[in-house]
Amino acid sequence: MSVRHDQSRPVDRRVRVQGQPVDSYPALPPEAERGSMRRVTVVGEEILSRPCRELAEFGTPELSALIDDMFLTMYVADGAGLAANQVGVDLRLFVYDCPDDNGIRHVGHIINPILELPTPGSRRLVDELEGCLSVPGAAMTVARTDHAVARGLDQDGNPLVIEGTGYFARCLQHETDHLFGHTYLDRLSKRDRKDALRQMEDRREDVFAHRATKAARLGQ
Template sequence: MEASGEGTARPITFVGEPVLHRPCETVTRFDDDLAMLVADMFASMYAAEGVGLAANQIGIGLRVFVYDCPDETEEFRKGVVVNPTLVMPGPDEEHLDDYAEGCLSVPGQRASLARPDRAVVHGFDVTGAPVTVEGTGLLARCLQHETDHLEGRLYIDRLPAERREQVLAAYEQERDQAAVAG
C-alpha cells in the first residue's frame, strides 16, 4: 500500500464483507494505535479519492470516522470523530436534500437519497477531547453517511428495496467484468 503523510493507505472493504454490516465497537483507548489508525484512515480516504471514511471501510470494527469535505458554502472541513453520536434536526427544522450519493465500499454506483441538509455529531478527537461538528450541505450528508457505517448500515440500505437491488446488481456486474478483464 502507498504511504501518505504519516499514514499508510489500506485496502477499502466492499459491500458484503461482514465488518460493514454489523455495529462497530466503542473506542475505549485513546492511544498511539488509535492515532495510527486515524492516520491510515486519512491516507486510505485520500488514496480512494473519498470525502469521508469509517474505520470499518478498511476492515476495523471501531467507532471512528474521518472526513475532509465541503459544507454548503464550499468551505472544506477536515476532522476525525471517535464514538460519534448523531443529532438530527427536529421535524420543524428538517429540510431534505436529495442527492446522488455514493460510497467507497460500493464503488462505481450512485443513487438518489434524500437526507436532512443539516446534522450535528458529538464525539471525541483522537486524544479523547470532546468535539462537536455541525455540518451543512455535503458535510451534513457525510456526517450522516459515516455514522451510518458505524451502525453497520450502508447508504444502499436506506434505498427502496427495488432500487437497492438495482444498485447491487450494477455493482456486481462491474466487479465481475473487471475481474474478467484483469
C-alpha cells in the first residue's frame, strides 16, 4: 500500500514494533538496512490474482532475507505495506511501516495472517484515497473499516496479534487482501477501475523513475 502524502517516518514518533511499544525507532528500519531491492510486480501479473501459500517453515535464513528485502523494497517504493506476492513470492507474508491516525507508527511483519473485522452492526466504514505499489501512480477512494485485528505468526513461528485503527487498519486490510489474490481494484466499480488503470498508464513511468533514483541513492 502507498503511504499518504501527509505522512512520514520520523525517528522520535511513538512506535510499536511487532505490536509492542518501543521508545524510539530509526526512520529506516534495520531490516531495510540489511535488504536488497526486488522488483515490484504490477497488476495484471498472474501471481497477484491467486491466493498465496501458507508458510510452514520458520526461522530460516531465506525467510529472514526475504523480510529484509521486502522492507527495503517497500521503503524505496514509498510504501506503507508490502505483500510477498508483490515481490514475486507466493507466500502469505507482508511487512508494514505505517502510521495510524493517532500519530503512532507501526512497524513489523506478519505471516499467515487471519483478519478480524468488527461485526456489521458495530463497524464504521471510512472512504479514503488508497494506492498500491502494484498499481503505480493511481489512487482511488476505497471504503474500509476503521478497526482491524490481524492474528498470525512472526518469522520464528511465534504468535502475533496486531491491532490497527484508522490508516493502519486500512493497511492491514489492504495487505491481507493481497495474500488472497486481490488488489484494491477489485473493490471498485468498473468505471473507477478503468479510471485507476488510466492513472497508472499515465504516471507509471514517472513512478518507476522515482524508485530507480531512490534505489541508486542507496546503492541498489
